[in-house]
Amino acid sequence: MKTLVTGGVRSGKSRHAEALVADLPSVTYVAPGPTTAEDPDPDWAARIAAHRQRRPARWTTLETRDLTAALRTDGPVIVDCLGTWLTAVLDERALWDSPTEEIADVVNGLVEDAAAVLRTRDQVVLVTNEVGLGVVPAHRSGRLFRDLLGEVNQRLGAACDEVHLVVAGRVLVL
């Protein structure tokens, strides 16, 4: 089973995603965003720490932005989350101010590579954010991000068996 878990912030997405693989042995937890050391936001650090504390000690944590390589890991994989992955990709490659089409090409290329590996796999849970349900963001970076992440979610969701939407702690299988 491959599952894309989506929802809003503090909806219970991560908790649900972790429950999906809780009984499996040797889970690899992929953290694709900026590491705590790289990100000076104390709220972010606190959230990371809370997530970490909740995870079973026997899980292996893999901090990487190489989504395709991460998905090639043996055994069950949980990626949390695609939003931080996308941010990390745009940061690392300094793409935020590039032309939209160029950015979309890079991101879609990475996503298609990841989707190709995903299609050959079992026991993968991808956590993502649903960020496209507000008004048009005031800044280009916000508009860009929500368009890109919407596309990422569609493409990787298409390579999964199920998409779960989490709202107020409840799960809806789409």
Add this chain to the structure above:
Amino acid sequence: MKTLVTGGVRSGKSRHAEALVADLPSVTYVAPGPTTAEDPDPDWAARIAAHRQRRPARWTTLETRDLTAALRTDGPVIVDCLGTWLTAVLDERALWDSPTEEIADVVNGLVEDAAAVLRTRDQVVLVTNEVGLGVVPAHRSGRLFRDLLGEVNQRLGAACDEVHLVVAGRVLVL
């Protein structure tokens, strides 16, 4: 069947809406927003072009802000989308800075006219945006828009047989 298709940006709404009428002959595609010529945003133009390319060549495109007239067209009609229609109405009538109640009266009047025609019809797909699921927008225009569009969606949704929510490319019949 009359269907309101809602969801976030890049959720796969348009694709799903088009699939709903794909097998029907002589579909009229109603584009109620600003035309490419009127809107200088290159990202917008690229999106319009991508949508256009995906549509069957035999479909008739109707660029109009007169929603009621568009719904009176013979044969299957798809309107994509109510968000751009609302923006176009507010722009054209220079309503953005008017008192809230006055704006609501104009928009609700137009919506009730459209809903009345809609109730007499079959084979209509309305695509809209769900924009009310973020925090309160910083600007009045954003707050205004999300309130108005929420109301538009409720009123036209009530005149449809089904409302579909699209998330990450998956469809949920509400």
Add this chain to the structure above:
Amino acid sequence: MKTLVTGGVRSGKSRHAEALVADLPSVTYVAPGPTTAEDPDPDWAARIAAHRQRRPARWTTLETRDLTAALRTDGPVIVDCLGTWLTAVLDERALWDSPTEEIADVVNGLVEDAAAVLRTRDQVVLVTNEVGLGVVPAHRSGRLFRDLLGEVNQRLGAACDEVHLVVAGRVLVL
């Protein structure tokens, strides 16, 4: 039955919530937000007035920020809504600029008290907002609010029998 009703602005949440208790006698309607007198926004006042007009005259209105006490009221209770309650709590205690952890402690404490009472009750409808499905808000207050409300919704949702998501006037039982 205890129900948490969530959804976007102008989605039809309040209308649905009211319909859930419409046939019950002696309903207490809890308005936990700023009173009209306290909030000078005319749009807000108009919305409150419209809501009030829709409610049966035999309902008792209770304006209070003490959620736990409100939930101890005899008979059916409807609280509309948790978003305005949270705002009122943060305003009243001047918490907006406090450290995140301190704010979360206060809010979570109040929520746990309310949840404890809620678990002993029947015939309660809590209306809330889903605000975590847009891009990251530009201001700390927005980020704070959506994180806190997401957590409030999860915790109180867990103490309810059902969570209903309202989109474009349609209800989805999660």
